[in-house]
Amino acid sequence: MSKIYCLADIHGCLDKLNNLLDKLNIQPNDTVVTLGDYVDRGPDSYGVIERLLKLRTQCNCIFITGNHDALFFDDDKFRSDIEPKYRYTMWNQGARETYNSYIKAGVTPEVHYDFYKLLESYYVLELNGEKHLFVHGGYNRHKLLEDQKNNLDTFLWDRDLIMAASSFNSMKDQRYKFKNKDGFKYIYVGHTPVRMWDLYSPQLWGNVWALDTGVGKYKDADLYALEITTQTLIK
Numbered sequence: 001m002s003k004i005y006c007l008a009d010i011h012g013c014l015d016k017l018n019n020l021l022d023k024l025n026i027q028p029n030d031t032v033v034t035l036g037d038y039v040d041r042g043p044d045s046y047g048v049i050e051r052l053l054k055l056r057t058q059c060n061c062i063f064i065t066g067n068h069d070a071l072f073f074d075d076d077k078f079r080s081d082i083e084p085k086y087r088y089t090m091w092n093q094g095a096r097e098t099y100n101s102y103i104k105a106g107v108t109p110e111v112h113y114d115f116y117k118l119l120e121s122y123y124v125l126e127l128n129g130e131k132h133l134f135v136h137g138g139y140n141r142h143k144l145l146e147d148q149k150n151n152l153d154t155f156l157w158d159r160d161l162i163m164a165a166s167s168f169n170s171m172k173d174q175r176y177k178f179k180n181k182d183g184f185k186y187i188y189v190g191h192t193p194v195r196m197w198d199l200y201s202p203q204l205w206g207n208v209w210a211l212d213t214g215v216g217k218y219k220d221a222d223l224y225a226l227e228i229t230t231q232t233l234i235k
Contacts, residue, residue, distance in 0.1 A: 002029035004125070004228040006134060006209075008190035008202070009035065009066065011216025012042025012097060016223040017051055023234060024225055030059045033123055033228075035190035036066025036136035036156075040094025041216035046101040049112050065119040066136045066190065067156040072098055073109070073116035094216070121155050125228070130185040132228065137191040138162055141180035162192045165208035178206025188226070193217060202226060202233060 005024060010017050026032065032055060039045035055061055071077075071089045079087065088095035102109050122135040124145070138161030139145060139154055148154065168178045180187065186207050193214035194203050202211045202224050214221040224235045 001229075002027070002031070004031045004033065004127075005225045005234075006033045006035065006188050006211065006228060007223065007225050008188075008211035008213070009037035009193075009215055010042070010048050010223065011037055011040055011068070011094065012045035012048055012101065013215050013223065014042070014044040014047035014051060016215055017048055020223050020225055020235065021051075021055065026055070026059045028059055031062070032059060033062045033125075033134050033188075034064060035134060035188065035211060036064045036119070037068045037190060037212075037216075038063075038066065039072050039098040040068040040090055041097060042094075043097060044101050045098040046105045046107070046112070049115050053115060062123045062134070063115075063119050064123060064134060064136055065121060065152075065156065068094065069116060069119060070152075070156055071095070073113060078110055078113070121149070121152055124184075127229065131182065133182070133184045133187045135187070135189055138187075138189055141187075143181055145182050157191075159192050161187070162189055162205070162208060162210055165205035165210070166197060166203075169203075169205035178208065180207075186228075186231075193221075195221070201235075204231075 038048050068090060072095055077087050084099050085091045125132040135155050137156050138158030140148055141161060165178060186209060188209045188211060190212040193212045194210050195214045195218060213224060215223045222235045224233050226233055
């Protein structure tokens with residue numbers, strides 16, 4: 001049976017990505033959904049994107065945009081008349097390492113501009129008659145996704161969804177479900193590391209999977225995959 005894997009923020013950590021993919025033993029009919037933030041912080045953002053492009057030739061892939069990706073590959077970042085440290089908004093939050101990984105590889109970031117254009121704002125999966133939402137940051141669960149599909153900033157930066165889900169999880173009385181207007185069975189997000197709650201592995205809060213473990217930001221953080229059909233975590 002084919003499998004569906006979801007991976008959150010990789011942040012330039014090629015070694016952790018390779019180790020995880022080796023364990024997954026991806027097959028041609030499998031699907032891999034990545035939640036964005038491929039670049040910044042870690043030492044080899046160039047290598048991460050190269051690995052994902054290779055993976056795209058081996059199985060079905062859906063690549064979602066992260067806020068770091070959007071800021072790094074934004075059109076005006078390729079102006080050669082501006083020094084890199086002034087060109088990249090997140091220069092002191094990991095973009096320096098990203099830029100240097102390209103220079104070390106003997107290329108410039110333009111080589112992956114086509115990859116950036118592949119990235120989706122979000123992805124909706126229909127599985128066994130139920131819908132699942134994959135998004136980097138979050139969205140407004142009180143409105144239909146269709147009515148906010150052009151609000152990229154929310155998809156990239158939102159933390160309200162995960163904060164509400166974590167608060168819901170702490171409630172002793174959970175007779176009421178953590179609802180969303182679209183009726184998604186599960187929502188999968190990255191962007192906000194679970195280390196903010198002093199946790200080290202992905203968490204299911206209500207029906208929201210918080211999958212960012214802080215890879216790239218914390219040296220001891222492990223990269224996980226969640227197999228969607230069985231709701232199984234792999235690291």
